[in-house]
Amino acid sequence: MDLNINGARVQVDADPAMPLLWVLRDLLELTGTKFGCGVAACGACTVRVDGQAVRSCVTPAASVAGRNVQTIEGLGTPGKPHPLQAAWIAEQVPQCGYCQSGMLMAAAALLERKPKPTDADIDAAMTNICRCGTYQRVRAAIKRAAGAKA
Amino acid sequence: MRRRGLLLGATAGTGALLIGWTALPQRSRVGLASLMKPGERDIALNGWIKILPDGSVVLAMPRSEMGQGVHTALPQLAAEELDVPLTAVRIEQAGWDAVYGNVAMLVSGLPFHPREEEREDGFGRAKAGRWVVSKVARELGINATGGSSSIADAWDVVRVAAATARASLVGAASLQWRLPVEELRTTEGVVSHPSGRSATYGELAKAASATPPGTVQLKERKDWRVIGRPAPRLDVPQKVDGSARFGIDVRLPGLRYAVLRMAPALGGAPGRIDATAAMAMPGVERLVQLPAYAGSTAGFAVVARSYWQALQAVQAVRVDWSRPAGAPMDSQEILRHLEAAVRSEEGYTFHREGDPEQVAGGGRTIEAWYSAPYLAHATLEPMNATARVRDGRVEVWAPTQVPQMCRNVAARVAGVPVDHVEVHVTLLGGGFGRRLEVDYVAQAVRVAMDMGGVPVQLIWPREEDATHDFYRPAQVARLRAVVGQGGEAAALHIKSAGDAISPRWMERGLSLSGPVDLPDKTASEGLFDQPYGFEHQRIEHVFMRSGVPVGFWRSVGHSHNAFFMECFIDELAADLRQDPVAFRRTLLRRSRRHRAVLDTVVERSGWGVRPLPPGRARGLALHESFGSVVAQVAEVSLEGGRPRVHQVVCAIDCGTVINPEIVAQQMEGSVVYALAAALHGRTDIRGSVVQQRNFPDQAVLTLAAAPHVETWIVPSERPPSGVGEPGVPPLAPAVANALFALTGVRQRSLPFAS
Known part of the structure; x- marks a missing residue:
């Protein structure tokens, strides 16, 4: 294959x-x-x-x-991280970190579709489970990355 | 900074050197340099600190990172006392010496009432108990991460180890330059003198390793520049680029994958097994029977070249499961037994104060019954471990909170001496107490024994994880208060019933043949030591043995006991027509610390002041656990008849704060974890089979339902206390109390949505 x-x-x-x-x-x-x-x-x-x-x-x-x-x-390279990865670091999103790869990939797909997502867009797109409860920082990081892109 | 300096001037004679050595902190846990893994170019200065030629620092790390930030906070303690940037500190898994054991965790398990511990008169029971247990804990050296104890435990030892290393580095410079120690200073990994002489730690390390530290003094609070600052977590970059290695990510040459199936009924076992079809499937190599290990249920595993092949095959195995002995377990029936136990004459009294009996005869009694269900942990990384057994040696890679127990169980299963077992601790994809168990490690080792030296990674499917957890025990409590003549809440009588956790954990972890019979503090924590100043108190618990495997669930007994206690306090306030805040304040007249936390949350949440949108209400709860006091105010509405939590304001006093950003993270995470449990969390057992099997029925919280969390830290100079768990207990009662304010209906059982 x-x-x-x-x-x-x-x-x-x-x-x-x-x-x-x-x-x-x-x-x-x-x-x-x-x-x-x-x-x-x-x-x-x-x-x-x-x-x-x-x-x-x-x-x-x-x-x-x-x-x-x-x-x-x-998604990015060490020299050129994706804006979401930079935002994830700035907002200090991860705790255990296990769900974060999936979160980032879902967020990247969202931003490609909607470069300026609303809260409702984020609610609808980000259905990944995080047991550490990093959701509020995930939301903040997506918004930060969306701002950085503009 | 002012550190009383050491080294007897420039030319130290032998006698003086000896004085230096004897001045080392009490038979300390600093440990000798030989305890650290020797590296090619690094130089160990004691059991915790190595220096690399480039001046960077390696810190021995005996605690597991499961999201709580310990792999950042412990390096902060070292960076502070060594005067290096935080980013110059790397970590290396600590060895097995007793100096790395978690003394604070064991000491905090003692069932002493706080007021007994505060007594200054002589050598009381609590003091004696603490002294004995800390001595024993120091000897045992149990290396474990749990009970929100990592920072409390490391607070002295890591700082002293780092300060000791710094003293040796300064001492080495002092000897080389023939300049008095008092005139030398350290900044950013460099020792310097006003004359212009300077050397990096890397340059001084070799000489420092032969230089005694002399008198070691810790920095004063006013000189801190790392402790108390919101430093970025050291583990974050690797967690956003996919390079972080969890247990499930271990890759070794020739690695095979094993998937298991355990008997659906807890305590059951496989009978006749027909694996003919399974063994013929592509990539499948073998089937290994797994007896019950360390509290697990028996089953079998299939090994293949990929997880997916092993999963297909394990599902294709035809098996007749044998039923466990005894009556089938049923969670509803167990709750009825617990209620009967509360009504019985049985009970262990955890705390008694005044004369509850006499008062109970006199005044008006307010009574309420509360209950909580069994509950799974549901870490996002399923249980897994990797093992290789060859030439009489065992190597284990595991996401674990208890490496030593892994080592012991691996040795027992493989039949080798303990020192023939190496355990590599990986990152944990969530712990929450589930990874204080070693069942999955024993299973991985057993599978690896049949692999002829080939390494194997055992991965539990989510369904096995959900149905074979060590659950938070179900608990029932009856709370009674007696109102005195003056209308004040005079007496409190609480009686609860539920399984003991710690004794069962010790039995399975230590593989004991007989039962352990100890009054398990976790059953009554948050009740017997509640802070309200009722004049008469009696707090008791009936220990049950339901047969359901129970374990430590984030915040343990506090997770349901805080719900019982803080909802009941709200009930009393309502009954006595008092404001919940004013009522608590009166009862907390003897506890300034609790009042300060309460006042902070009241002020920051706008309690009683800031108007709410229509259809919303606030609820409040306050709870002390793991040495920290947390109060939360939840803002709640109903959406389609279901509770919706919009915002939670937290106030916390966790003593001295190491990293306020991590404290905030832990409050946010605790709220989400606790809210999922409060709204949806339940594990139902019918016919000994757990009914919830995967995330659609193991309801958890998603982003859209997560409230906004705000954290306010109450300044404190006490030694640091827990942060990973104390945010969990107050959430359920805060939400329940808000729901009462909204609907007039009391929530007396978890979860609310049922």
């Missing part, structure tokens, strides 16, 4: 039904994308496929062949 992950073409030998999450984690060792529930409920596994936020734990790998998959590892 040919996949395009973070701008690079990779070949994986996997069952086409294998969820993208496990292709990323177990075959490609891209462990930034997390496993939380396996049923698309928590969003820890969120990646972007052609810009859209997708829950990779229920996305068959074959369904993303030929499409652009972006994981947290491809």
Whole structure:
């Protein structure tokens, strides 16, 4: 199977039904994308496929062949972090940090669709679960990044 | 800064050097340099501090980072006393020596009433108990992260270790330059003299390692520049670029993945297993039976080349589960048993004051029954551990709050001596007390034993995590107050019933054959030590043994006891037609600290002053736990008949603050964690099977439902106390009291939505 992950073409030998999450984690060792529930409920596994936020734990790998998959590892670079990553640091969002990759990918998809999201937009788009309760800082960081983009 | 300086002038003779050594703090936990892992180029100055050639500092880290910020706060303590920038401090997992044990956590488990501890007259029971337990704790050296105790425990030892290292560095410069110590100063990792001489810590480290520290004195409060400042967390950058390594992210050459299934009924076991179809599936390598370990339920695991293959296969195994012995467990029935226990003559008295019996005969009695359900932790990172067993040695990688217990259980399971086990602690994707257990580590080691030296990562599916937790125990309480002749609340009598946590935890963690029978403070914490000045008090608890695996859930007994207590106080105020704030203030006349926190939250929330939009009401609660006092005011409305919490204002006195930003984070997180529990959190058990299996039915809070949280810190110069848990207890009663103000209906059981 040919996949395009973070701008690079990779070949994986996997069952086409294998969820993208496990292709990323177990075959490609891209462990930034997390496993939380396996049923698309928590969003820890969120990646972007052609810009859209997708829950990779229920996305068959074959369904993303030929499409652009972006994981947290491809969101920014150490030299050039994504504005959301910079905002996440400025707002000191993470606590345990486990859900944050998925949060950031969901937020990145939101900002691409709505560069100036309202509170209601953020409420609707950010359905990821954070058990540490970082939500208010997630909201603040999204707004900060949206401001920085303008 | 003023530190009484050391080193006997420039040319120290042997005798003087000895004086230097004996001046080391009491048989201290600073420890010798040999305790730290030797590095290629780093030089250890004691058991906690190493210096690298570039002058950066390595701090031994015995505590686990699960979001509470300890991997930043402990380095802050070291940076302060060493006079280096916080960013110059790196951490390295501490070794196994007793100096790294958490003494504060053990001491805080003693069931002494605060007033007994404050007594200055002689050597009372509380003082003696504290002394003995801290001695024992120091010898045991149990390295654990829990009970909101990390900072309280590290407060002296890390600062003293860093100050000791600094003293050696200054001493080395003093000897080299033949200049008196008093004339040297340290800034940003450099020792300098007004004459212009200077050297970096890196340059001085080797000489410092042979230089005794002399008299070590900690900085004065006024000289702090790191403690008390909102420094950015050191772990944040790696948590926003995906590079942070949690337990589940451990990758080793040849790593295999194991997925388990445990008997659906708690305490059950697999009977006949047919794995023919499963073993024929692609990537599948073996099936390993798992007996009940450290309190877990028995089951089996399938090993494959990826998690997904192992999951498919484990689901394809056909198995007849055997039922556990005894009557099936049912959470509703257990609640009825607890109520009967409260009505019985049984009970252990945790606190008695005045003469509750006599007063109870005289005045008017107000009584209310409260209850709380079993509740799962639901950390976002599912239980997992990685293990490799080869050549009689075991290596474990685990997101754990108790590395030592992991080491012990790994040794027991593999049948090797403890010193043949190495445990690497990873970051924790949430702990909340669940990772004080070692069941999943024992299972991973057992699987690894069958792998011929190949490492294996055991991952629990979410459904196993939800159905095989160590749950917060269900609890029932009857609260009674007697109103005296003058209309004042004169007597308080509380009787609760529920399972003990600590004894069961000790039994399974230490693999004891017999039961531990101790009055478990966690059952009554927040009740027996409540701060209100009732003249007559009797607080008792009936210890039950339901058979349900119970464990420490963020803030433990306080999580439900604060709900019982603070709602009941609100009931009393309403009954006596008093304002809830004024009523509390009167009863807190002997506790200035609680009053200050109450006053802060009242002022900041606009209680009784700032008008609310129509359809909204405020509720207030105040609670002390883990040495800290927190008050919260919740602003609540009803949306479609369901409670909606808009805002929570918190005031906290947690003693000396290390990092106010982390305190605020913990208040925000505690509110969300507690609100999810208050509105939706329940674990139902029917026929010994847990009914909630994954997030759709394990209701948690999402961003859209999260209130805005505001944190106000009450200044204090007391030693630091807990922050990770104390924000949890007041939330449920604050919301319940707001709902009463809104609807006139009392919430007396958790969760509210049921």
